[in-house]
Amino acid sequence: MxxxxxxLSLWVFVGVYGQENTLSYASPxxxxxxxxxxxxxxDSIITNGIKNxxxxxxxxxxxxxxxxxxxxxxxxxxxxxxxxxxxNDLYDLASVTKIFGPLPALMKLVDEGKLDLDQPFSTYWKPWRTTKDKKDITFREILAHQAGLEPYIVFLNAVLKKNGQVKKRFVKSTAKNRFTHQAYDGLFIKDRFNKKMYRTINRSKVLDEKKYLYSGLTFLIFPELITQLTGEDYETYLQNTFYTPLGISTIGFRPKLKNLPNAIVPTEIDTLFRHDVTQAWVHDENAALLGGVSGNAGLFGTAMDAALMMQFYINFGTYANQQLLATNTVKEFTKVQYPENNNRRGLGFDKPYLNNTTLALVDAYPAPEVSADSFGHSGFTGTFVWADPENQLVYIFLSNRVYPSRDHRNIYNLNIRAAIQQVFYKAIKASDQAN
Known part of the structure; x- marks a missing residue:
């Protein structure tokens, strides 16, 4: 070889006897x-990917x-x-955090009647009530990326001087009073820097035309909003409401501060901010400036625990005889919201291209064989998770494609994640034809 x-491969039974819809190992x-x-x-696709x-x-x-x-x-x-x-390695899940972190919490708040998707976001986020171009934007439009918000703001620009050195009014090398949010070894962010981020988002521009434009800005706000609406710390709420009941032991923020036995895969050699190999701390700079706990990025986890989350979704809110989310809520969040606007997105969830089944693999997203009901999300670090209720298929792909640099883009050029996904659909099709 x-x-x-x-x-490495492993064939062990991990399901729980007497409980329905739990994951267990089997051969194809x-x-x-x-x-x-x-x-x-x-093996062939992965070998080619590593070689290139x-x-x-x-x-x-x-x-x-x-x-x-x-x-x-x-x-x-x-x-x-x-x-x-x-x-059992831990990977930085990057934007997969969006559907493993704030999204289940928001679905739960919808279940409980504490959040209405068709109310303006300003109903829940007070600063937008007096902002002319934002006060009427609905929660649904935001989650479906139909609100016209700016895609991304590089908050690191506010922290670095022109010579690349950090501004000491925002960053300290040791934990001090009012500097307890740790971004990396030897980097502590001012506790109120999140307020500066919120103010910048509140003042950001909005497109005049309502059309699909992916934006992660409100996912930086969601943890604070979830804390306000639940009365519980965002990180604690996720752990108690979802991860612990689902038997998830590794998905979480800031693994460097936890005594986990798992090895943690490095992401990027950062020459801009951390000046080191980014490992065990979140790669995304915006999440790092929030102390590693965010809604846009920050979660780490194993493939097994990612599969538990996606199986939970494919079961529409149920796992191991536990109904943690209402079936109708999950179905609403995972369906296309604005197809008339050529917007493929669900609420927070990514979806296939609207004409996906008519496309060749090279043009499709993800594999052309996935059902229209399928959903998932990708991550900047090279992660990808997808669930297909019609075919009862969960697909998890984890990688550290940004090592040593985010300039490495052959995961996209070679269309590796979709190509691997397609292998399993072709195997299903071959089986159906044989029968």
């Missing part, structure tokens, strides 16, 4: 899929009919080929 491509043949075909195809430096490590997990039929770790943490990737 090539030196750059060790892989047990769900009527060709194991040899799947392993050969996926799309990422140094990757992990693929697929569940069909609540059975994990594929789970492998590939490559090494970095291109020096020292530490092999392992099945």
């Amino acid at each position: 090539k030196k750059f491509l060790p892989f 043949s047990e769900v009527g899929m060709d194991s040899i075909y799947i392993h050969a195809k996926v 430096k799309a990422f140094p490590s990757a992990q693929v997990l697929v569940a069909k009919n609540s059975k994990i039929i594929f789970h492998k770790a590939y490559g090494y943490h970095t291109y020096d080929s020292i530490q092999p990737a392992a099945l």
Whole structure:
């Protein structure tokens, strides 16, 4: 086997006896899929990806009919080929945080009648009530990226001087009074810097025309809003309301501060802010400036725990006989909201292109075979999670494609994530034809 491509697989039963819809391991043949075909195809795509430096490590997990039929770790943490990737490694989930962090909390608030999707966001976020171009924007429009908000604001620009040094009024090298939000080893952000971020977002421009434009700005606000509406700390609320009941043990913020046994895969060699290999601290600079706890990024987790979250969604709010979210709420959030505006998005969730089934793999998003009911999200660090209720398929892809630099874009150029996803749909199709 090539030196750059060790892989690990594991076949153990992890389901809970007597509980429905829990994940357990099985072979592809047990769900009527060709194991040899799947392993050969996926191994080939990943091998090519590592060879072309799309990422140094990757992990693929697929569940069909609540059975994990594929789970492998590939490559090494970095291109020096020292530490092999392992099945329980933690990855920076990047924007997958949006659907694993604030989104389930917002769905719960809708369930409880504390949040109305068709009310203006200003109903819940007071600063927007006096902002002419924002006061009437609804929560639904925001979550569907139909509000016309700016896509992204680089808050790091407010922290760095022209010579690249940090401004000491915002960043200290040790924890001090009013500087307790840790962004990295030796980087502590002013506790009230979040207020500066909120003010900048509140004053940001809005498009005159209502059309699809992806924006993560309000996801920086959501943790504060969720805390206000629940009366509980955002991080604690997620843990108590979702992660603990689902049996999720690794998904969380700031893993460096936790005593987890898992190895943590490095992301980028940061030459701008942290001047070090970004590892065990969130890669996204905006989330880092919030102390690593945010709604746009910040969560780390294993492929197994990511699969638990997506299985929870594919079951429309139920897992292990626990109904944590109302079925109708999950269905509403995972459906296309504004197709008439050529907007494919659900509420927070990403969706396939509206004409996806008519496209070739190279043009589709994600694989053209996914059902119109499917949903998920991608992450900047090279992560991707997708659930397909019609085909009862959960697909998890984790990688650190930004190592050593975010300029590495072959994960996109080679269309690796969709190509791997397609392998499993073709295996399902071949099985159906054989029967």
